[in-house]
Amino acid sequence: MALLLEHEFKPLPADKQIETLPFLEAVAHLPPFFDCLGTPIVYSPVKADLTGNIKKIRAVYDSNPAKFKTLQNILEVEKELHGSAWPKIGATLALMWLKRGLKFILVLLQSISDGERDEEHPNLIRVNALKAYEIALKKYHGWMLQKLFTGSVYALPYKSDLLKALEKGKEVKEEESIEKIHQFVTRVTPILDAIYEMYTKMNAELSYKA
DSSP states (O other): OHHHHSSOOOOOOTTOOOBHHHHHHHHTTOGGGGGGGOOHHHHHHHHHHHHHHHHHHHHHHHHOTTTTSBHHHHHHHHHHHHGGGTTSSHHHHHHHHHHHHHHHHHHHHHHHHTTOOOTTSTTOOHHHHHHHHHHHTGGGSOHHHHHHHHHHGGGOOOHHHHHHHHTTTOOOOHHHHHHHHHHHHHHHHHHHHHHHHHHHHTTOOOOOOO
């Protein structure tokens, strides 16, 4: 699972303080995941959005690495700095959308790892992609975007082709690929959960539609 495991996320520390730089360095290698899903008209903008949000957070971090050492530092400093405009501004807003894109990836992969499938078409990943979209993104999208996404599931690659793409073209047994997906999901889920928890605690979550 070359695409997912080449650049591992650091384990979540006991205090749940996620260091900004290692997080950004790990997550920066995930946007190409959306290339593996095909359908450029739908997933290219998602990839670009993910990449753009990573760059925005990195620019804030680079402006003062000591001040923005952790993701929580970013939210706390920007809340103080931007006042009533916060949280719909800066790296706080970028991380809000970034975590949603990561959630889509994780739910999709978790669903595949758990063996959820359409029994009549077991090599399709429509069931998995729709579940990921429903959970991670749908409520933040307007009607047109929702229609575009739900229609796009019919153009998704076969599961076998997705797994091969994630292995960067190498032929690997399905069970080996699934085990690597499980490793990735197990490592990243606690980190993402901690970010969601942070947004809830700081009342930084927004529900407006894109």
